[in-house]
Amino acid sequence: MPITPYPISKSPLDSSAVWRATPGLRQFALLGLSIALLGAFLASLALGSVAIPLSEVITILQGGEPSQTSWLYIVLTLRLPRALTAILAGAALAVSGLQMQTLFRNPLAEPFILGISAGASLGVALVTLATGTVGALAGLGWFGHLGLTGAAISGAAVVMSLVWVIGRRIRHNTTLLILGLMFGYVASAIVSVLIHFGAPEQVQLYLNWTFGSFSNVNGQQLAVLATVVGVGLIIAYFLSKPLNALLLGEAYARSMGLSVTVARYWVIASAALLAGTTTAYCGPIAFLGIAVPHLCRALFRTADHRVLLPACLLLGGLLALLADCVARLPGSDISLPLNAVTALIGAPTVMWILLHQGQRVEPASA
Amino acid sequence: MKPVLETCDLAIGYSSPVRRRVAEHIAVQLWPGELVCLLGPNGAGKSTLLRTLARMQRPLAGQVRLQGEDMGQLKPRDLARRLSVVLTERVEVNRLTVAALVALGRYPYTEWSGQLSAADDKIIHWALQTVGIVELAHRSETELSDGERQKAMLARALAQEPTVLILDEPTAFLDLPRRVVIMNTLRRLAREGNYAILLSTHDLDLALRCADRIWLLPLQGAVQVGAPEDLVLTGALQSVFQSEGVEFDPYTGSFKLSQPTVGRVALSGDGLPRLWTERALERAGFCLDERTAAVRITVTVDTTGLLWWIDWDNSRLECRSLLELVARLTAGK
Numbered sequence: 126m127p128i129t130p131y132p133i134s135k136s137p138l139d140s141s142a143v144w145r146a147t148p149g150l151r152q153f154a155l156l157g158l159s160i161a162l163l164g165a166f167l168a169s170l171a172l173g174s175v176a177i178p179l180s181e182v183i184t185i186l187q188g189g190e191p192s193q194t195s196w197l198y199i200v201l202t203l204r205l206p207r208a209l210t211a212i213l214a215g216a217a218l219a220v221s222g223l224q225m226q227t228l229f230r231n232p233l234a235e236p237f238i239l240g241i242s243a244g245a246s247l248g249v250a251l252v253t254l255a256t257g258t259v260g261a262l263a264g265l266g267w268f269g270h271l272g273l274t275g276a277a278i279s280g281a282a283v284v285m286s287l288v289w290v291i292g293r294r295i296r297h298n299t300t301l302l303i304l305g306l307m308f309g310y311v312a313s314a315i316v317s318v319l320i321h322f323g324a325p326e327q328v329q330l331y332l333n334w335t336f337g338s339f340s341n342v343n344g345q346q347l348a349v350l351a352t353v354v355g356v357g358l359i360i361a362y363f364l365s366k367p368l369n370a371l372l373l374g375e376a377y378a379r380s381m382g383l384s385v386t387v388a389r390y391w392v393i394a395s396a397a398l399l400a401g402t403t404t405a406y407c408g409p410i411a412f413l414g415i416a417v418p419h420l421c422r423a424l425f426r427t428a429d430h431r432v433l434l435p436a437c438l439l440l441g442g443l444l445a446l447l448a449d450c451v452a453r454l455p456g457s458d459i460s461l462p463l464n465a466v467t468a469l470i471g472a473p474t475v476m477w478i479l480l481h482q483g484q485r486v487e488p489a490s491a
Numbered sequence: 492m493k494p495v496l497e498t499c500d501l502a503i504g505y506s507s508p509v510r511r512r513v514a515e516h517i518a519v520q521l522w523p524g525e526l527v528c529l530l531g532p533n534g535a536g537k538s539t540l541l542r543t544l545a546r547m548q549r550p551l552a553g554q555v556r557l558q559g560e561d562m563g564q565l566k567p568r569d570l571a572r573r574l575s576v577v578l579t580e581r582v583e584v585n586r587l588t589v590a591a592l593v594a595l596g597r598y599p600y601t602e603w604s605g606q607l608s609a610a611d612d613k614i615i616h617w618a619l620q621t622v623g624i625v626e627l628a629h630r631s632e633t634e635l636s637d638g639e640r641q642k643a644m645l646a647r648a649l650a651q652e653p654t655v656l657i658l659d660e661p662t663a664f665l666d667l668p669r670r671v672v673i674m675n676t677l678r679r680l681a682r683e684g685n686y687a688i689l690l691s692t693h694d695l696d697l698a699l700r701c702a703d704r705i706w707l708l709p710l711q712g713a714v715q716v717g718a719p720e721d722l723v724l725t726g727a728l729q730s731v732f733q734s735e736g737v738e739f740d741p742y743t744g745s746f747k748l749s750q751p752t753v754g755r756v757a758l759s760g761d762g763l764p765r766l767w768t769e770r771a772l773e774r775a776g777f778c779l780d781e782r783t784a785a786v787r788i789t790v791t792v793d794t795t796g797l798l799w800w801i802d803w804d805n806s807r808l809e810c811r812s813l814l815e816l817v818a819r820l821t822a823g824k
C-alpha cells in the first residue's frame with residue numbers, strides 16, 4: 126500500500142468508528158454512578174442514630190413539614206451539611222489524587238504527596254499543642270473548629286506555596302516530588318516534637334483531628350468549602366487535555382505543544398485547592414485520594430481524563446458518603462474514626478477488584 | 492527546493508550545572524523526502540543534537556531554522572504541528588489503548604477539551620494504517636511487544652501531521668526483522684510521503700543500507716555529511732569509529748573485531764560454504780594466506796553433506812562442522 130500524506134481519499138465506511146471506544150457505555154456508567162450517589166445521599170440523610178423514613182427526608186428537602194419537628198433539625202442542620210461535606214471532600218480528594226498520579230506518573234501518588242496534609246497537620250499541631258489556649262478553643266464549639274480550620278489552611282498553604290515557588294526553578298517533576306516529600310518529613314518531624322512535649326489532652330485533641338470527620342462543617346463553612354472545591358474542580362476540568370498529554374511523560378507532552386511548566390502550575394494549584402481545603406475542614410482523610418483513581422481506571426477501562434475526571438468526582442463522593450454512613454454506625458450513638466473506616470473497608474475492596482481484574486491490572490503508569 | 496530544517500553555526504551542550512559544549516559549528520540541512528541517519532560513537536552528542544533540533548533543549552549558540560523560521564521563536568503548538576518526535580524513553584501507561592495513544596498526536600490540533608472531530612478520526616485511522624497496526628487499535632499499550640510499541644509511537648508521531656520527523660534510536664531493543672520493518676516504513680514515509688526524517692542509530696549496517704544521507708558526528712571535530720557510500724570511500728566512517736579492538740571494515744560495511752593473528756591457513760572451496768568458512772577462520776584469528784601457509788583447508792561436499800579437510804605435512808584430518816574445524820585448528824596451531 127503506498128503511503129500518501131494525509132488527506133487521502135477514503136470511503137466513509139473505512140474511517141474511524143471501528144476502533145473508537147464505546148462512549149455510550151461510559152455515559153451509561155457515569156449515569157449509574159450519579160444515581161448511586163443520589164441514593165447514598167438520601168440514605169445518609171435518613172440513617173443515623175435516629176432512622177427517618179425516606180419519604181419524610183424528601184418532604185424536608187422540598188421544604189415541607191415532617192411529622193416530627195425534631196427531624197427537621199436533624200436532617201437540615203446535622204445530616205445535610207455532613208452529607209454535602211462528604212460528597213465535596215470525596216470528590217475533591219479523588220480528583221486531586223488523579224491529577225497527582227498523572228503529573229508524577231506514579232501510581233502511589235496521592236493528594237498529599239506534596240506535603241499538603243503534613244503542612245495542615247503542622248498548622249493544627251501548632252494550635253492545639255504549642256499554645257496553652259487549646260482548652261479554651263475546644264470549649265468554644267464552632268469557634269474552636271474555626272481555629273483548627275484556620276490553622277490547617279495556613280499550614281497547607283505555607284507548604285504549597287513553598288513547593289510552588291521552588292517548583293518554578295525545577296524542570297523535572299520527579300525532583301519536585303522528592304522536594305514535596307522532604308517538606309512533609311520536616312513538617313511531620315516538628316509535629317512529633319510537639320506531640321512529645323504536649324499535654325495529654327492537647328495530644329488527644331490533635332489526634333481527634335487526624336482521625337478525620339465530615340461533621341465539623343457548619344453551613345457557612347460549607348459555603349466556603351463548596352466554593353473552593355468548585356473552583357478547584359473547574360480548573361481540573363480544563364486540565365483534562367493537558368493531563369492526557371502528560372500521560373506520555375513531560376518530554377512527549379512538550380513535543381505535542383504543551384507548556385509543561387504552565388500546566389504543572391495549574392495542576393498543583395488545583396490539587397492544592399482541592400486537597401488543602403478538604404484537609405483543613407475534614408482532617409487528613411487517607412485512602413480515597415489514592416484508591417478512587419485506580420478504581421475508576423479499572424471500572425471505565427480508560428486512561429482518558431475526560432472520562433476519569435467525572436468518574437473520580439462521582440465515585441469519590443459516593444465512597445466518602447458510604448464511609449461516613451458506616452462510621453456513624455446507624456442505629457447507634459457511637460461512631461468510628463473516619464480514617465479507620467475508609468481504609469478498613471476500602472483497602473480490601475480495592476484489593477479484591479484489582480485481583481479479580483486479572484493479570485492485566487497494573488499501576489496507572491510506570 | 493529548500494531544506495525544511497537547517498542549522499547555522501549551532502553549538503549544542505548543557506548550560507547547567509556546568510556549561511559543557513558537546514559539539515559546535517554544526518551546519519547541517521535536512522531536506523524533504525529524505526531519510527537521514529545520525530551516526531556517531533557514544534558520547535559524541537547524537538541525542539543532544541536531536542534534542543536541540545526538536546527544541547527539547549536550547550542551543551548554546553547559533554540557530555535552528557524550521558521551514559525558514561527561527562525555531563526558538565515558534566509557539567509550542569506551531570512547532571508541534573510541524574515537527575514530531577519518537578523518543579527512547581519507554582512509555583507504559585495502563586489502560587491506554589493504542590488508538591487513544593495515537594489520538595494524542597492530534598493534541599496540537601484539537602481545541603481546549605481535546606474533542607476529536609471526524610477529520611481527526613480519519614487521520615488517526617490513516618496513521619494506524621500507514622504503520623500497519625490497525626488491528627492493534629483496541630489493545631492496551633502495556634500489552635504490546637517492543638516492536639509494536641515502537642510502531643504505535645511512530646503512528647502517534649504521524650498523527651501530528653509533521654513535516655519533520657525526528658526519532659532517537661527507533662531501532663534500539665528490537666530484533667533484526669523488526670528493525671528492518673521500522674526502517675522500511677520510515678524509508679517509504681520519506682519517499683512516498685515526502686517527510687523529512689532524521690533518526691539516530693547504532694545500527695551502522697542498516698543505516699548504510701537505508702539512509703539517503705548520513706550525518707556523522709565524531710567525538711571531536713565537525714559533523715560530516717554525505718551519502719553512506721561517500722563516507723565509506725573517504726574513510727570518514729573508519730576514522731570516526733576507530734577504537735580499540737573494533738574497526739570498521741569498508742569491505743563489508745560493518746564492524747570487525749581486530750584481534751591478533753594466531754595462524755595462517757590456505758583455503759580452497761567456493762560459494763556460500765567458502766564464505767562462512769572464511770568468517771569462521773577470521774573469527775578464530777586465522778588469516779588467509781595462499782602462498783606461505785603450511786596448512787590448507789578444503790571445503791567440499793559428499794553424500795552426507797558439507798565436509799572440511801585439513802591438510803598439512805602429508806596428513807589429512809576430516810571435519811564435519813566448522814565448530815570442529817575451528818576447535819582442531821586452534822588445538823593444533
